[in-house]
Amino acid sequence: MFQALNHNIRCLMYYFTDDIHLGLTNARRAKALASTSAFPGAKKSMEAFEAYVEVGQILTGLSIEEPIKSLELKFEKQPLLPKLVIAWGLMNGYQQQKELLKSKKMIEFCELNAPHCTLLIKPIKAIQEEINFA
Numbered sequence: 001m002f003q004a005l006n007h008n009i010r011c012l013m014y015y016f017t018d019d020i021h022l023g024l025t026n027a028r029r030a031k032a033l034a035s036t037s038a039f040p041g042a043k044k045s046m047e048a049f050e051a052y053v054e055v056g057q058i059l060t061g062l063s064i065e066e067p068i069k070s071l072e073l074k075f076e077k078q079p080l081l082p083k084l085v086i087a088w089g090l091m092n093g094y095q096q097q098k099e100l101l102k103s104k105k106m107i108e109f110c111e112l113n114a115p116h117c118t119l120l121i122k123p124i125k126a127i128q129e130e131i132n133f134a
Contacts, residue, residue, distance in 0.1 A: 004033035004049065011052055012085065015059060016119050018131050024056030047074055048082040055089030058096070059124050068093045084110055088120045095123050 007030035014023030031049040034042070051074050054067035071086050071093070078086060087106040094103035110120035119127060 004030040004045075006030075007033065008049060008052060011056070015056065015085075015124075016127065018128075020056060020059045020124065024053065024060055024062075027052040027056045044078075048078060050074075051078065051082055051086050051089070055085060055092075058089050058093040061096070064093055064096055068097070080113060084114055084117070084120055091121075092124050 007026040011023045011026035011030060014020060014026060027049070031046070031053050034046050034049045051071060054071050057063040057067045058071075068090060071090050075083060075086050075090065087109045091103045091106035091110070094100070094106065107121045110117070114120055
């Protein structure tokens with residue numbers, strides 16, 4: 001599980017910086033490493049690792065509809081930190097689907113629960129544009 005955490009942290013760093021494809025690769029590695037764990041709380045952790053893979057699928061455009069459905073189910077069950085990442089992923093997916101009201105709800109959730117984490121209220125395209133512009 002500790003090896004999975006390393007890849008999970010890298011996944012989030014890449015999602016929020018410069019390489020969402022590398023982030024998805026790390027999310028998949030984390031999920032694979034976590035699947036062998038059998039400690040208390042492993043199931044909840046596995047759901048979070050799965051969610052990070054699904055967020056990556058949305059961000060890369062590999063898949064939109066299925067990950068959104070799955071993340072909507074996971075959203076209420078997760079603790080705050082994974083829930084914030086799920087909300088950000090859903091916000092991006094909803095924007096791609098032009099469901100702006102749903103997207104706005106996810107932005108509001110992030111603003112309420114992490115008001116100083118401005119990356120959580122920006123779509124991935126805006127983050128990439130800032131990085132490429134700098």
